[in-house]
Amino acid sequence: MAGSRPTKILSVKDQIAEQLRSDIISGDLAPNTKLNEKELAERFGLSRGPIRDVILQLTKEGLLISKNNVGASVNSVLDxxxxxxxxxxxxxxxxxxxxxxxxxxxxxxxxxxxxxxxxxxxxxxxxxxxxxxxxxxxxxxxxxxxxxxxxxxxxxxxxxxxxxxxxxxxxxxxxxxxxxxxxxxxxxxxxxxxxxxxxxxxxx
Missing domain, CATH: 1.20.120.530 (GntR ligand-binding domain-like)
Structure with a gap:
């Protein structure tokens, strides 16, 4: 059975990244939705530092887009x-x-x-x-x-x-x-x- 495999231990940042991926894939975070670092930090009970790290990671993955002085948002739908x-x-x-x-x-x-x-x-x-x-x-x-x-x-x-x-x-x-x-x-x-x-x- 698939469930017999050992459970992978994820760091807190990896868990947050995985949750945000799920939110984006499911559509709970729609394309072009702006992400608020302060709100995310409050949601996950963390400082803004780890949240910034997660945003950077998801930006590298192509799920988010970050612009100077604008912040990060969910990437747009491709034409x-x-x-x-x-x-x-x-x-x-x-x-x-x-x-x-x-x-x-x-x-x-x-x-x-x-x-x-x-x-x-x-x-x-x-x-x-x-x-x-x-x-x-x-x-x-x-x-x-x-x-x-x-x-x-x-x-x-x-x-x-x-x-x-x-x-x-x-x-x-x-x-x-x-x-x-x-x-x-x-x-x-x-x-x-x-x-x-x-x-x-x-x-x-």
């Missing part, structure tokens, strides 16, 4: 042409990752990917679409990290997070999970071309 560009850039990175793996994933890796897909199925069953998004991202991040470590993740991550600000593709739970299972099956069988095709079909 159609920019969204297409983001999709193409993300696809290129993920295809590159697939090609770099060279059959290096172990049975332990495949077991972890299967567990992530169990979590994805569970999130759909619970109709928790914020969690669906976060688990979906964690699936792709796992593959990216295995292919190129933190360096490749840091290139890829802002693209995937920026796309989530206006993610409109609605699919059923079964269809979404199956799209990801096709990627895993192709990787397990060492079929690079099949894996890249499955990745491209999933990112749209």
């Amino acid at each position: 159609t042409s920019m969204q297409k560009l983001m999709i193409n850039l993300r696809r290129n990175i993920e295809v590159y990752a697939i090609e770099q793996l060279h059959g290096s994933l172990t049975e332990k890796d495949f077991a972890e990917l299967d567990k992530i897909l169990d979590d994805l199925q569970g999130a759909f069953e619970n109709e928790d679409y914020t969690q669906v998004t976060k688990v979906d991202i964690s699936f792709h991040r796992y593959i990216i990290y295995k292919a190129g470590g933190d360096e490749l993740v840091n290139i890829w991550y802002p693209f995937v997070m920026r796309m989530r600000l206006n993610y409109k593709r609605i699919t059923s739970g079964d269809a979404c999970v199956n799209e990801h299972r096709l990627i895993v099956e192709a990787l397990r069988s060492g079929e690079v071309s099949k894996a890249t095709k499955a990745v491209k079909a999933n990112i749209r």
Whole structure:
């Protein structure tokens, strides 16, 4: 079961960043919403220093935008042409990752990917679409990290997070999970071309 995995201990700043990501992904913090450091500090019971650190982190991820003398706000929705560009850039990175793996994933890796897909199925069953998004991202991040470590993740991550600000593709739970299972099956069988095709079909 996915729940048998050890719980990752997050720092207070990481917990706040994760909560704000959830608020943005869910739409509770809508695009262009201005963030107030003082209000966030009061909400989380912290000084403004750690809040600034979190804002900087989320700005690097592409979820927030910061301007001098204006402060930070939730990034705006991409227009159609920019969204297409983001999709193409993300696809290129993920295809590159697939090609770099060279059959290096172990049975332990495949077991972890299967567990992530169990979590994805569970999130759909619970109709928790914020969690669906976060688990979906964690699936792709796992593959990216295995292919190129933190360096490749840091290139890829802002693209995937920026796309989530206006993610409109609605699919059923079964269809979404199956799209990801096709990627895993192709990787397990060492079929690079099949894996890249499955990745491209999933990112749209």
